[in-house]
Amino acid sequence: MKKINEILGTEFPIIQGGMANIATGSFAAACSNAGALGIIGVGGMTPKMLRDEIRICKSKTDKPFGVNIMLMHPDADEFADIVVEEKVKVVTTGAGNPAKYMDKWKAAGIIVIPVVAAPILAKALEKCGADMIIAEGCESGGHIGEMTTMTLVPQTVDSVNIPVIAAGGIADGRQVKAAYALGASGIQVGTCLLASDECPIHENYKKAVIKAKGTDAIVTGRIGGTPVRILKNKMSREYIKQEKAGADLLELEKFTLGSLRRAVFEGDTETGSLMAGQTCGQVKEIRPLRKIFEELVRE
Numbered sequence: 001m002k003k004i005n006e007i008l009g010t011e012f013p014i015i016q017g018g019m020a021n022i023a024t025g026s027f028a029a030a031c032s033n034a035g036a037l038g039i040i041g042v043g044g045m046t047p048k049m050l051r052d053e054i055r056i057c058k059s060k061t062d063k064p065f066g067v068n069i070m071l072m073h074p075d076a077d078e079f080a081d082i083v084v085e086e087k088v089k090v091v092t093t094g095a096g097n098p099a100k101y102m103d104k105w106k107a108a109g110i111i112v113i114p115v116v117a118a119p120i121l122a123k124a125l126e127k128c129g130a131d132m133i134i135a136e137g138c139e140s141g142g143h144i145g146e147m148t149t150m151t152l153v154p155q156t157v158d159s160v161n162i163p164v165i166a167a168g169g170i171a172d173g174r175q176v177k178a179a180y181a182l183g184a185s186g187i188q189v190g191t192c193l194l195a196s197d198e199c200p201i202h203e204n205y206k207k208a209v210i211k212a213k214g215t216d217a218i219v220t221g222r223i224g225g226t227p228v229r230i231l232k233n234k235m236s237r238e239y240i241k242q243e244k245a246g247a248d249l250l251e252l253e254k255f256t257l258g259s260l261r262r263a264v265f266e267g268d269t270e271t272g273s274l275m276a277g278q279t280c281g282q283v284k285e286i287r288p289l290r291k292i293f294e295e296l297v298r299e
């Protein structure tokens with residue numbers, strides 16, 4: 001079987017996870033230039049913004065890059081056309097089944113890599129024509145499923161005949177080695193890239209990630225069925241408190257509305273949503289992307 005970096009055209013078998021409001025065209029280009037596959041995340045973008053960010057990315061790198069499309073985004077249909085028109089090489093998808101776009105993406109030669117949190121979905125997506133699967137365990141930052149990377153990756157590997165990329169809880173060479181031992185053919189990372197020189201988040205957010213212990217990456221929305229892993233702060237503590245007290249979704253939304261943007265752009269570490277995974281406990285300094293990627297593949 002071809003190695004995934006050969007399929008993707010990258011130096012390393014590493015994908016930068018799409019991150020809403022963070023994974024811009026410039027950041028994706030920086031990741032691609034540093035040897036991984038950069039990904040532009042559509043979260044927080046309009047169709048025009050996506051097209052602009054793709055063009056920015058193209059102007060800053062001649063290396064392959066991709067786009068992460070959240071399928072429940074109201075503009076998903078338009079995003080699905082833009083990646084074809086702009087000749088994007090790779091699409092990763094989240095939050096749903098991309099079956100209705102598969103024919104046009106395949107006709108355009110796009111490599112399609114859905115993100116899953118359950119092996120059964122991976123099987124269904126392989127039937128739809130997915131080229132690879134990203135199996136993302138609940139150690140990861142952002143929206144999560146139930147299974148850990150340790151259990152999800154081998155069960156996904158056993159249920160499909162296409163390469164599986166492990167995500168969630170990976171931030172150094174030991175964890176990359178473990179992912180390969182579980183049967184993965186590559187890795188996707190998010191949290192460890194937050195503490196990079198090139199990451200466009202506010203300094204306060206970077207500092208909060210560096211300061212956090214693994215146990216500070218808690219989960220909001222467990223009761224309501226939309227679990228999100230974020231750092232402990234005033235907002236997330238209050239959210240969980242209200243959730244346990246039986247607050248309805250509308251009330252809870254008051255806490256989260258605009259909160260990721262407040263963290264990313266304004267550096268509001270009190271009421272902002274500081275999405276980060278459990279590897280925050282091992283991220284100790286801000287480093288250049290190239291160094292982070294080299295260290296990941298060292299073992």
Ligand SMILES: Cc1cc2nc3c(=O)[nH]c(=O)nc-3n(C[C@H](O)[C@H](O)[C@H](O)COP(=O)(O)O)c2cc1C
Nearest residue numbers: 017018019020094140141142168169190191275277
């Ligand atoms: C701040 C942040 C935002 C994220 N936003 C998205 C997103 O918009 N779409 C998506 O598919 N995954 C998102 N993720 C998940 C990442 O793409 C990646 O799979 C995950 O971070 C890998 O696990 P790790 O955090 O343990 O490295 C996000 C992760 C973080 C940390």
